[in-house]
Amino acid sequence: MSHPAAELIARSNRLGSDARNTNYAGGNTSAAGTETDPVTGQDVELLWVKGSGGDLGTLRQEGLAVLRLDRMRALVDVYPGVEREDEMVEAFDYCLHGKGGAAPSIDTAMHGLVDAAHVDHLHPDSGIALATAADGAALTRECFGDRVVWVPWRRPGFQLGLDIAEIKQQNPQAIGCVLGGHGITAWGATSAECEENSLMIIRTAEQFIAARTAELEAQGTHPFGPIRDEYAALPEAERRAKAAALAPVIRGLASTDAPQLGHFTDSEVVLDFLAREKLAPLAELGTSCPDHFLRTKVKPLVVDLPADAPVEEVVARLTELHQAYREDYAAYYERHATPDSPALRGADPAIVLVPGVGMFSFGRTKQTARVAGEFYINAINVMRGAEAISTYTPIEESEKFRIEYWALEEAKLQRMPRPKPLATRVALVTGGASGIGKATAERLAAEGACVVVADLDLGKAQAVAEELGGADVAIGVQTDVTSEAQVQEAIAAAALAFGGVDLVVNNAGLSLSKSLLETTVKDWDLQHEVMARGSFLVAREAARVMIAQGLGGDIIYISSKNSVFAGPNNIAYSATKADQAHQVRLLAAELGEHGIRVNGINPDGVVRGSGIFAGGWGAQRAKVYGVDESELGQYYAGRTLLKKEVLPEHVAAAVFALTGPDLVQTTGLHVPVDSGVAAAFLR
Structure with a gap:
């Protein structure tokens, strides 16, 4: 037995x-x-x-x-x-x-x-x-x-x-x-x-x-009433584009009291409920099972506009509805709070319903945001079933409050582990499938961030995302940073997966080691398109989202010591790195008013694990310096003050230092990660 x-x-x-x-x-x-x-x-x-x-x-x-x-x-x-x-x-x-x-x-x-x-x-x-x-x-x-x-x-x-x-x-x-x-x-x-x-x-x-x-x-009726045509689901491409545009705005509103991560759901059961006549009255009644409303709040915020309303109109209405929701929630708290009740924990919605588009759910982690959405789907199923056999009648509001602000629930919250430094932050790392990018993605995820791994190689990007913990931690997207459309798609993917973007690492790059006379226009254009143009596009699209969120943000450029160091046979690469370095200064000056900090990192050559070096750059540089390619890392280390090789994780550590909790007043800075190259000292 x-x-x-x-x-x-x-x-x-x-x-x-x-x-x-x-x-x-x-x-x-x-x-x-x-x-x-x-x-x-x-x-x-x-x-x-x-x-x-x-x-x-x-x-x-x-x-x-x-x-x-x-x-x-x-x-x-x-x-x-x-x-x-x-x-x-x-x-x-x-x-x-x-x-x-x-x-x-x-x-x-x-x-x-x-x-x-x-x-x-x-x-x-x-x-x-x-x-x-x-x-x-x-x-x-x-x-x-x-x-x-x-x-x-x-x-x-x-x-x-x-x-x-x-x-x-x-x-x-x-x-x-x-x-x-x-x-x-x-x-x-x-x-x-x-x-x-x-x-x-x-x-x-x-x-x-x-x-x-x-x-x-059989009688031609539905538990939720008839479909209202103006609230019916938009076509998928239009629906998801609108969701990506709205997600950062909604996330910013939902983070008024505390930063939140988001999750988007446009499943058939959600879209059907949002199109039905009884949407507003049933949503107002809220959920009933304690497991449901502890994660979804007592009721959702429902946008009362038709599906085809312009994004600008929806944004304006969301701002009004959010303020009304906060006032209503505060009144709910005041109606039922006693001198012994825990303090009000936050008046922002956990569920936002946008007819024709879908459901946005929020939580302090991606998992809790996702689960909140799953619980509201449970609630939709419950309401449909109750309305099919009778009338949906949840428990009294006073009983919901007794559970939501129960001393035992408060004690459970207090036992929760302290969040990691980058908890609730969404990072996008370009060139994230190898070398510095992969090490950076790993470090940011380890510090609590959700990560979008953007790379030309979708398979490798998805593999890294899976290693980081799967969809509740990271996603992989295929991104050619020279393509305006693909950069926009990567930012939209971040918005749909996690609610927006808070931290961008401009890391994608390549290099061709050639002298001035050997460098072709094609060589020059390729390197400037990937690093100068690509960094500009990523920074611009990320800044749009960060400004919409109103939560500030970080943009990091992985530049190079070559942005200030004049080495031989490197005209195109070093010039575009200098372009990136000045983008840092320009954007720091422009975006500071939005709470967006822009900083750069200047590594020495990072050989180990580097896609650039493995793609031929290593052989070229080794030839320039007259050493075997296998000894290039040691060669670079030997010419530094510390005599130590720079590894991808050293650069990743600098990214965390600049985006973590300790340097929040720092912007426009370039941090050398080169073991000490005197010729590259910043002046």
């Missing part, structure tokens, strides 16, 4: 891997069993339960809290009542067995007090649709008979655990319950039985809702 914890993890992973069963990080599961106490040598009954945080689909052993059931059930005798039920969460710590595992969640009582060896608490869209229907109790009986029992809304906690335990005791035929406004709970004597009961409740609710929806459609 397998261990109860192993069965629990396997069951949890199966349930959590299907979005129909529960939302990301939503719900919790448990298993009870017996083990030998290593202290007494006696058998002891234990409870393994998903701990606070984490996700069922990826749950592992370390994500389980382990408690002694005898001690936990003894808490019933000292329970001080619902007004003081929060005290019981700390009491769970005194019930832990051994090292205890993960921190017990608020729902632990539901699992420990219910008389069943296995318990699942889940947040399926179908179950929450029943739970938020105006006549949910009657509909639950109609759907399930007496096998599933209705439990009126109660905030998660010790008392809810007692309520469910009593309901199970009074209804021995029941396999689970629907929790008003919240979700479902199921139980079983074995792990298999518990899973079967959970799935039966979820699938039966789905079928019940589907049948009612089909009846409506």
